[in-house]
Amino acid sequence: IPSVNTLIVNRSDRMGLAQLYQLRGRVGRSNQRAYAFLFIPSWKALRKPAARRLRAIEEFSDLGSGFHISMRDMEIRGAGNLLGAQQHGHITAIGFDMYCRLLDEAVRQIKGEDIAPEFEPDVQTSASAYVPDEYIPDANQKMSFYQRMGEAKQTVELLAIEEELQDRFGELPDPTSALLDSIHVKLLARQLGIAMLTVGQEMVVRFLPERLLQREDVERMVNASPLPFQFFLGEEARIEVQLDGNSPETRLRCAKNVLMSLL
DSSP states (O other): OTTOOEEEETTGGGSOHHHHHHHHTTSOOSSSOOEEEEOOSOTTTSOHHHHHHHHHHHHOOSTTTHHHHHHHHHHHHOOOOTTSSOOOOOGGGTOHHHHHHHHHHHHHHHTTOOOOOOOOOEEEEOSOOOOOTTTOOOHHHHHHHHHHHHHOOSHHHHHHHHHHHHHHHOSOOHHHHHHHHHHHHHHHHHHHTEEEEEESSEEEEEEOTTOOOOHHHHHHHHHHOSSOEEEEOSSSOEEEEEOOOSSHHHHHHHHHHHHHHHO
């Protein structure tokens, strides 16, 4: 009813977050200011999930906040099982990105597609890497770019994202440049068969056990690298490189340039 501007919900703690969001939207559909009153026994008597649902519905009241509501609901209940009957799960145990990857892999297995084994290099750096609110104020846009960065599989995709950011929002701030560099380093590490990479005053590279360095590989790396290497060959082959730069961000960029020279 467009003219109705007040909604009263008793025992709103018994309802789900999506239900509350939909009910709240039943009023205020014309030019009249609307009010939704959600009644509960008392905050102390509420279970933790119910309190989190009510806090979320209170926090996200702006126009277009449905996306944030759905994300919070997924955090509270779990994402569920799209290939079965289960409607809740423990997505926080593995993370949203890993959940999507596992889901994609399961769907491809059901379709009978060949799945190439993948590994995720462990990249450790002390550089501050993020997108500041001052650079991209809109939360939806920021999350979209985070997702695209995380899904990038090739350097060319990452360069396209960097170019788009500069075109739309201006010069990259240092934390965002460091974020792109850290993702670039991970892509390079995957191409080079690096299992673990630590970037500090020096870069320490540890290769996968099946990545056996031959004499030709060592000679090629030494000749290609802009900085001198220290090789440690044995059961766990590793390389140590003293990096240039006075800050974690500049040393991260230096590490990226060294890895690029090894391809």
